[in-house]
Amino acid sequence: MRAKWKAFLIDLDGTLYHGSHRIPGADELIHYLQSKNIPYLFVTNNSSRTPQGVADHLQEMGIPAEPEHVCTSSQAAAFYIASQRPNCRVAVIGEEGLTHALEQAGLKITEERPEYVVQGIDRHFNYDKLTHAVRWIMEGAGYILTNPDLLLPSEDGLTPGAGTIAASIQAAAGIKPIVIGKPSEILMNFALEKLSLPSENVAVIGDNIHTDILAGARAGCGTILTLTGITTHANLVVHSSAAGVQPDYIYKDLEALLQGIRNSDMEL
Structure with missing residues (x-):
């Protein structure tokens, strides 16, 4: 593992857990990073939960987490809008995590002549x-x-995600949205700013070549694929070809990843 990497941006669903079930080794990985004072952030496309809600969900599964370690697509969306047009009026199609993030960024939620429609x-x-x-x-x-x-995983199968709702809005309005979450680099750049590190010093850990790995590559980060979720040994070649990107490292599970980190000469 490359010595220049000093921190990690870690995906959640499919990487550290499936639904409400912890993936083996997830707790050990975070405990190890904490014990070595290696900076990390949890970076999720999930827009429905607040950072506290994400941390609570992780803690319920025995994975150490605090809200300050969480970066959500809602937070990144709010930051993006506030940097473009501070204190502007926004209409929300979404849930608690999105509304909370927009309010925290000082944006005015309204249904009267909004300057932005923010959808999750x-x-x-x-x-x-x-x-x-x-x-x-x-x-x-x-x-x-x-x-x-x-699509999103749930306890009883797949359910439609934010992109499905966006497909109906885009089809009717004829306007493509600005996408914040992975595979866009906007979410990754938001997380990098929180770490205060350049992208070449940070590696993205995730289970999905199409989102996590592609977003990391677009942001200039290192990329580490775990075969714990969407991308598996069976579909790896097909997914890599379709996404047009190759991860820097591939690990079969989190135990193998942790061993790779332990054996590396990272500059920590």
């Missing part, structure tokens, strides 16, 4: 919300999408 996962999405979003966007509001995930 919304499990109460309906025709009225679709109608309002399309009209706002067609009237000139910017369209921000927290993450493009079409």
Whole structure:
């Protein structure tokens, strides 16, 4: 493992857990990073939870976590909008995590002449919300999408994600959104700013070549693929070819990854 890497950006679902079940070695990996004072952040496309909610979910599975270690697509979306137009008016199609992030960034949530429509996962999405979003966007509001995930894992199977909702809005309005979450580098750049480290000193750990690894590569980070979720040994070649990117390192599981970190001569 490369000595120049001094910190990690770590994906969650599929990398450290599946739903509410911890992947073997996830707790040991975080405990080790803490024991060696190796900086890390949890970076997730999930827009529904607040950082505290993400930390609580990890802690429930025995994975050490604090909200200051969490970077969500909602936080990155709020930061992006606030940097473009501070204190502006935004309409929200989303859940608690998105609303909280926008309010924390000083943005004004409204349904009257919004300057931006900010959309994430919304499990109460309906025709009225679709109608309002399309009209706002067609009237000139910017369209921000927290993450493009079409499907999400759940305890009883796959469910539609934020990208599925976005597909209906985009089809009706004829406008493509600015995508914040992986595979966009915007979320990764937000996390890098929190770490205060250049991208060449940071490696992204994730299970999905199409999102985690591609986003890391676009941001100029190192990339480490774990075969614990979406990308497996069986589909690795197909996924790599489709994404057009190769990870710097591939590990079959988190135990193998931790051994690789332990055996490395990283400059910590």
